[in-house]
Amino acid sequence: MLWIPIDRALDIPLNRQIYQQIREKILSGQLQAGEKLVSTRELSVELKVSRNVILEAYDQLLAEGFLIARRGAGTFVAEGTLLPQQTKPLITNKAGDPIVGKEVVNLRSGIPALDLFPRKTWARISNQLWHDSESSILGYGVPEGRIELRRTLAHYLLRTRGVECHPEQIIITSGATQAMMLVSRLLLSSNDIAIMEDPITNDIQTIFKASGATIYPVPVDDFGMKTSLLPDNIDPKLVFLTPSHQFPLGSTLPIQRRIQLIEYARKNHCFLIEDDYDSEFRYEGPPVSSLQGLDPELVLYIGSFSKILSPALRIGYIILPTQLTEKCRQLKWFTDLHTPSLDQLILSRFIQEGYMERHITKMKKFYKSQRDFLIQCLQSTFSHNIKIFGYSTGMHLVAEFEKIDFTRNLLVKIEQFGVKVYPVEDHTIKKGKYNNRLIIGYGHLQKHEIELGITRLFQAIYH
The missing domain is CATH 3.90.1150.10 (Aspartate Aminotransferase, domain 1)
Known part of the structure; x- marks a missing residue:
């Protein structure tokens, strides 16, 4: 007889409790392949539940392949259903005692x-939008993002970061990671060369390597990428850098090196990728203008609101040279159709009404x-x-x-x-x-x- 304790006080339905326990016994090997289960009638009597409850549990296990039914013979555990559980090693301290209960x-x-995070303000704007907006905001959006947010961003970034663009050059993304992936697919193919700062975020290296490209590292010093070491003997498709706040070392690229980068990209017919991930929070000296503002048709500018507000929002953006915008729109459509519309509208109003700059100051x-x-x-x-x-x-x-x-x-x-x-x-x-x-x-x-x-x-x- 199966030992299956059930608890009528739980919120979990009885058929689900029975299903979960039989499933666990099969996966762990307590019930082995070929072993016959008790009949639904017997089990219902044993557990003092309706036979229909047992039938529902057995039917679920049959549907998922854990059990097989043989007409006139009964119900049996199917082959290939054993999954041994791996045990994780226990971390201990120097004395050999586990760090149980010690928060890292x-x-x-x-x-x-x-x-x-400004929850009350965000919730109030959200409620207003739900109340005031037309039902069309619940429909499909465009891949490049809501025009309301793109217009707001174009104005905001020009004023705060010196970014020069038209709203049509902006693609709203689901965070900076998607922006990186789109840029990689947009500019790189197998065996292409991408120049990068060294060091640079390991995740970014992985994204760009996934295109099949080769990464050419250029070291950094206390002033960012050492532009004097940019190679002349290769044909790069892009140069990736974090000029306003180099990650991870934290330096800021001076204007002389920015100009050298622009001249290098013009000479080699490649693009510059500017990752501006957290430069809003600058504590020493005046704000640093973007590299993009020096040559908007040469620089792809990537930003997000994960560091400013919350990673859970999953809202980022790419500002592209006009020649790349249409192809990038198509790639975005293939990726996820569009970024959630309501969050974009909330963010647009949050910026327009001055809450973003107040939050950054705080x-x-x-x-x-x-x-x-x-x-x-x-x-x-x-x-x-x-x-x-x-x-x-x-x-x-x-x-x-x-x-x-x-x-x-x-x-x-x-x-x-x-x-x-x-x-x-x-x-x-x-x-x-x-x-x-x-x-x-x-x-x-x-x-x-x-x-x-x-x-x-x-x-x-x-x-």
Whole structure:
């Protein structure tokens, strides 16, 4: 007889409880292939439930292939239904005790302070749109995005970032990742060459490599991409960079190098890809204008609202040279037809009514306070054994630790001490230059978490 405990107090229907337990017994091997199950009548008597409940559970298992029915013989466990469960290794600390119940401080970069998202304002605008808008907003949209948002963005980006474009040059995307993918498919084919900063986000390298292209790395220094090292003996299709806030090292590309890049792209008939991922949060000096503003027909400008507002919105955009807009619209249509319309309309009104700039001003004060506290913690904890880079903009900085090599073993040990860190080396193309540097994010953390994370990091390194 099957041992199947059921609980009538649960919200889960009885037939679903019975189905789930028999399914688990089959997958784990407690019920083996070829084994005959008790009849539905017997099981209904045993469990004191309606026979129809048992029939529904058996029918679901038959439909999914877990069981087979043989006329006149009964119901049997089907072949090929055993799935052994893998056990995950238990992480332990130096003394060998598990870190059970110990919350890991995650120093990941790029996560905003989600608890400060302007929920009430966003909800109010959303309610207004639901109440006031025509039913057409619930229909299919155009692949390039709502014209309301594209017009708003064209005006907003010209005023705040020096981006020059017409709304027709803007394609609204489902985040920056989709924007990167569209650019890759738009400009690259197998065996093409894409020049990139080194280091640069590992995810971006993966996206562009997926096209079959070869990545040609150009190193960066304290002023961004070393444009003097741009190659003359190759035929690149694009140059990818983060000029306003180099990721991960944090430098800003000066005008002399920007001009060199423009001249290089003109000479080699290639495009420049400007990833402007978080330059709104600048704490030292005046705002930096976009590279795109120097030559709008040569630069593809990519932005998103994941860092400014929330990654959950999944709204990004590409600003394209006019010659590429129609092809990019077609690619966007093939990808997902269109980005959700209502979120675009909410965002458009959020920007138009001044809430975006007020939110950015508020968050700059908050992130600057978090950054200053992190620097204080690093300097007081590690003293002269540390150098700090890339702290003028964004939600992360880079720390260089004297005579420390962040090997895989050390990274595992650090996590065992209850803090998760991210090496610069993970984002390099040519390996070996930044083994002693970590990317430390602070946007999503409270001050006590920052202090705890840095304390644990010190203990892990020097214990």
